[in-house]
Amino acid sequence: MSYSIAVTGKGGVGKTAVGALIVRALLDAQATPILAVDADPNLNFDAALGVQALDTVGEIRELATADREGIPAGMSTSEYFDYQVRMALLEAHGFDLLAMGRPEGPGCYCAANHVLRLAMDRLTDSYPYTVMDCEAGMEHLSRRTTRDLDLLVVVTDPTVRGAQTLVRVMELTAELGTKVRDTQAIVNRVRGHAPEAVREVLAQAGLGQALELPEDEEIMRRDAVGEPLRELPADNPVLSVIRGLVEEKVLSGTIAT
Numbered sequence: 001m002s003y004s005i006a007v008t009g010k011g012g013v014g015k016t017a018v019g020a021l022i023v024r025a026l027l028d029a030q031a032t033p034i035l036a037v038d039a040d041p042n043l044n045f046d047a048a049l050g051v052q053a054l055d056t057v058g059e060i061r062e063l064a065t066a067d068r069e070g071i072p073a074g075m076s077t078s079e080y081f082d083y084q085v086r087m088a089l090l091e092a093h094g095f096d097l098l099a100m101g102r103p104e105g106p107g108c109y110c111a112a113n114h115v116l117r118l119a120m121d122r123l124t125d126s127y128p129y130t131v132m133d134c135e136a137g138m139e140h141l142s143r144r145t146t147r148d149l150d151l152l153v154v155v156t157d158p159t160v161r162g163a164q165t166l167v168r169v170m171e172l173t174a175e176l177g178t179k180v181r182d183t184q185a186i187v188n189r190v191r192g193h194a195p196e197a198v199r200e201v202l203a204q205a206g207l208g209q210a211l212e213l214p215e216d217e218e219i220m221r222r223d224a225v226g227e228p229l230r231e232l233p234a235d236n237p238v239l240s241v242i243r244g245l246v247e248e249k250v251l252s253g254t255i256a257t
């Protein structure tokens, strides 16, 4: 059984940072191997994790769609996708990274998307933990390229408008029928406490238990100079909150002994 986590929210609120710190917390707990999925076409999960993705799944799909003759004789399309998806995996210590690339190029990839989704499902089944950094706007959920989730982490900045967007993301998820077992709202980059008005918006939407992550100089510095967030010092205050979340929501239910 694989425990799948997706991080989403509007642009620039800290989704990639939160995703990278969830991976870090799982690594620290030796909850491995982890499949990290960069579902954002802009591809920056790799930098936050301190690795460099080379191939993307989008390129594979385009290849197979444009040139079916590229599929070796005797290999079914689904075997070909399984093989190519595994080839696109970047292997690191304790985790592998899969970059999705562009969701669609010119032309219709509906059939390819379907086969790809099945290949992704088979891949995630072989990892106990999957952490997905989604693009802003929930494109992957709306295209239903995301399978059911154990934990949806929705991130907002400490503004009322941000919180309202987050509530809409949750409503969209429900409408699309993506099954989500558990949801965690995060208010990121908080100075002191999140404004009361923000907490009210979240509480009214039934998201009263939002976690607050402090504005952190070290995270900003690392992003500015290109140092991976995965290597934040162990006592970093933002990492501590994420570690608490992972222990409470993810590890408590999945470690047998």
Ligand SMILES: Nc1ncnc2c1ncn2[C@@H]1O[C@H](COP(=O)(O)OP(=O)(O)OP(=O)(O)O)[C@@H](O)[C@H]1O
Pocket (backbone or CB within 6 Å): 010, 011, 012, 013, 014, 015, 016, 017, 018, 040, 135, 136, 188, 189, 190, 213, 214, 215, 216, 217, 219, 220, 223, 238
């Ligand atoms: N708690 C924090 N304290 C300080 N800076 C932060 C914090 N969280 C994120 N940031 C900074 O905010 C910026 C945006 O973060 P990040 O790239 O994780 O957001 P994102 O939601 O993934 O953005 P995008 O929508 O572009 O993918 C980065 O420069 C990051 O360093």
Ligand SMILES: [Mg+2]
Pocket (backbone or CB within 6 Å): 015, 016, 017, 040, 044, 133
């Ligand atoms: Mg991002």
